[in-house]
Amino acid sequence: MTTLPHLLRPASYVYGTWHTAPDGPTVLDAAYGRPLAIVSSEGVDFARATDHARRVGASALRRLTFHARARLLKALGLYLLERKEAYYALSTLTGATKRDSWVDIEGGIGTLLGYASMARRDLPDERFWPDGKVERLGKEGTFVARHLLVPREGVAVQINAYNFPVWGMLEKLAPAFIAGMPSLVKPAPQTAYLTERVVQDIIASGLLPEGTLQLVSGEAGDLLDHLSEQDTVAFTGSAATARRLRVHPNLVARSVPFNAEADSLNASVLGLSVRPGDPEFALFVREVAREMTGKAGQKCTAIRRAMVPRGRVQEVTEALRRELSKVTVGDPARDDVRMGALVSLEQRERVQETLERLRSETEVVVGGDRELLGGDRERGAFLDPTVLYCDSPLTATGPHELEAFGPVVTLLPYDSLDEAAHLTRLGRGSLVGSVVSHDRAEIAELVFGMASSHGRILVLNRADAAENTGHGSPLPGLNHGGPGRAGGGSELGGLSAVRHYMNRVAVQADPGTLAMLTREYLPGAEVHEDVIHPFRKTFDEIRVGDSLLTHRRTVTEADIVNFAGLTGDHFYAHVDEIGAREGIFGKRVAHGYFLISAAAGMFVSPAPGPVLANYGLENLRFVEPVGIGDTIRTRLTCKRRIRKELRSGETRPTGVVEWHVDISNQREQLVATYDILTLVERARDGFDPPAPPTGER
The missing domain is CATH 3.10.129.10 (Hotdog Thioesterase)
Structure with missing residues (x-):
């Protein structure tokens, strides 16, 4: 059992000072339901914060080249790694186990280091980015054009979800910083105390120029009212909240870019050719169980729907029951616990309400209370792993519309590969899907049948089993986003994420002038x-x-x-x-x-x-x-x-x-x-x- 510190009061870091609200809502720890933190942004002047970012932070960043920014990010990543144990101690209070916290903490720091490396390797040591080839516009070669990318002269507002309080901040901060835009980070109140702890160290390091990182601990207030055409918003959270924020009157009036990465009903498909003795069968079962229980199922990339050949439903159900029986639930600070609690009692209530709605079209095939290894069953936010089965997935709506954001998965039977791909598309757009098969022909049919409605697809089989990073793991170099319900946006994806924070301008000129502007020789220049x-x-x-x-x-x-x-x-x-x-x-x-x-x-x-x-x-x-x-x-x-x-x-x-x-x-x-x-x-x-x-x- 983790010993709670005194009641935490995570502060906001705005316009160069730490601001602590006198009072606010109380956040409870996930496993025992004890008062943990008071989180509020009351008193923060959002107009002043956005002005500080543009005037001080953006100005400082634009004086640095891509390589200079990358060197600062690398130094910051190494600095945070030296202090990671303090983050792990706080992370258990969110309900996360040591394994869950590793993804959040070291995965986030690794993303900083990854972007630092990409920028030094692939970007020029300049303040602008020549993009693409020179376009010849005149017959004699005296009139040419080239696209340049320059930083937007605003602030990158980053609204993050509660499930990854460290990674969620750093994976947005890294590309924005490389691009030359300051960040204003607004974490979810439920886990803002962990984000604030990391920001404390970032500010104390003195590595980032003033104004390039601000933190709002608490609600966003009227923040969006103060954004202008040069600013951006990146949001991670529920699809419903994304829809509401996207049409904020000021964002619409000023055409402020809004990038959403929303929860989605991600699917994993077990191939028709897979038999119970095949390596792929065991891989599928382990991956579904791991995605159900990692972060207690609170991942936007978790498997929510498992498509299984109709003739394999019973075998998959029994295998999942055996696999999930190995999952110990309780106090995430204990070494013998594999799954902790949901982030809050409110979150558990929402998941339970969704489960009740799903049960009108499904039945529970794996579930039931299990012994807790530490934690409080009533006051803690525990929910045991639950597997549902829907016998008529083509006519049912709930499994394709309702997301229980916890340790819940629905088995959906299918009779043909075309039907399996169709079932994945009924989710109306997903962040990630996976195909588990060793048959190249059926892999091709499924991948291309799913590709239009997914941001990422993992093919999992015996050939890549040892090195694959898993269904639910976004990587810095790969696209993290998806169409439709998944938000229609994109994060990460290597340097493509840097582009989100830059303006692309086509410059037309004679070769000599264009060479002077880009500091890069091109044919026809002097x-x-x-x-x-x-x-x-x-x-x-x-x-x-x-x-x-x-x-x-x-x-x-x-x-x-x-x-x-x-x-x-x-x-x-x-x-x-x-x-x-x-x-x-x-x-x-x-x-x-x-x-x-x-x-x-x-x-x-x-x-x-x-x-x-x-x-x-x-x-x-x-x-x-x-x-x-x-x-x-x-x-x-x-x-x-x-x-x-x-x-x-x-x-x-x-x-x-x-x-x-x-x-x-x-x-x-x-x-x-x-x-x-x-x-x-x-x-x-x-x-x-x-x-x-x-x-x-």
């Missing part, structure tokens, strides 16, 4: 040539647009024959005179990879110097054939620079320089184009990034 070979310059000395036009080289038959002998590439277009004459080129042509090799020979500076290694080759295109007697020439131009941080154990500072390479023939026709990456030594004291383009704040 180049800079001098007597110093680009490969003799350190990373600090190289500038975007530095260029070298090489000497010429005439391609001979000996070149082609020797390259074929060296590589073993005797493709007819290169070595067969008759075959080549009848081919699409009408003559023998040089190997494309010979052209790349010859170009390297023309532009390299062979002596030791700042260029340490070739880092890779990208965007290769062969445009025109090069025949015997054609003369080629190469232009090498610095396209962009990427400063690399020193890793542990490294002593030699470096950066990556991306070079654009164009190979042309004697008629000045482009024959090949590509980009190469080189690892280049930089000064030990590094360099300051160039000043932002004119007009950037």
